[in-house]
Amino acid sequence: MKISELNEADKPREKALANGIESLTDAELLAILMGTGRPGTNVVELSQKMLGHCDNRLERFARMSIAEMVREFHGVGHAKAVTIKAALTLGSRAKSAEMSDVRTTVFSSPKLVYDYMWDKLSRIDHEEFHVLLLSRAATLKSRICVSRGGTAATVVDVKIVMRHAVEHLADSMILVHNHPSGSLMPSPQDDDLTHRIAQAGKLFGIPVRDHLIVTAKGYYSYHDEGKL
Incomplete structure (x- = not known):
């Protein structure tokens, strides 16, 4: 099932636009990257199952390789796995850059x-x-x-x-x-x-x-x- 086929209240893109991207759960953010689910499982449900595979620990999920995602998650091919890893890697690089800058800040006020x-x-x-x-x-x-x-x-x-x-x-x-x-x-x-x-x-x-x-x-x- 595609995101566009979900009930209005369950659409993560619409929720992000209405309430801000920070209002989304990890599964909803992942669903946006995935775009589609698999037969019988909508994309948000599939995303929840994927994170559940890692005990809902995002840091463990982020360490999975592209090959592991394709092997472990039915409905996730190489294209989706690459998209997910690209987003996670970009976020990691942004975090590293942020920490590099903030570590020189003196929190004096x-x-x-x-x-x-x-x-x-x-x-x-x-x-x-x-x-x-x-x-x-x-x-x-x-x-x-x-x-x-x-x-x-x-x-x-x-x-x-x-x-x-x-x-x-x-x-x-x-x-x-x-x-x-x-x-x-x-x-x-x-x-x-x-x-x-x-x-x-x-x-x-x-x-x-x-x-x-x-x-x-x-x-x-x-x-x-x-x-x-």
Whole structure:
């Protein structure tokens, strides 16, 4: 079944145009690259099965070769496999270029953090919680998404945050999450989580420099508001 034959609400191209490309699931993005499914299975369903083959871990899927895709997925020929690998490779190169540029940036102000995170968080319809792990000079060592949730909340495990910080030998960190509602006011849960991570950071000598709440129209900085 082709994308054009899907129900209107199930068409990923139309969804991307209406809500932004970031609103699409991994399977829907893959479906756009695929274009068509196979007899009895529409393209979105086939894409879901392909990702499911890799336990829905995109990094594992990206490591599959063209030959492996053709062999493992009925309905995927060489042309589709090459298209998928080309898109994944282009994305990987773009990410490498981005990281090369951002690693020289000194995250000395909330505005710099907001500018870096805006396109990653401002247009999605669910909450995500990211941690920027910084060097002694406040340049980026790594950015980790530690949690993805629903439209109103996401659950963050402080132990996971600290594990990443320790593993990357971070000297400090900045917390960032989005509010899909557009509200810039932190919730009591946001305040509590910020306090708990900051306390854990002190124990490990990895201070929390700031916690930003990001929306499409602006940001809230715990540091600027005197809450860190």
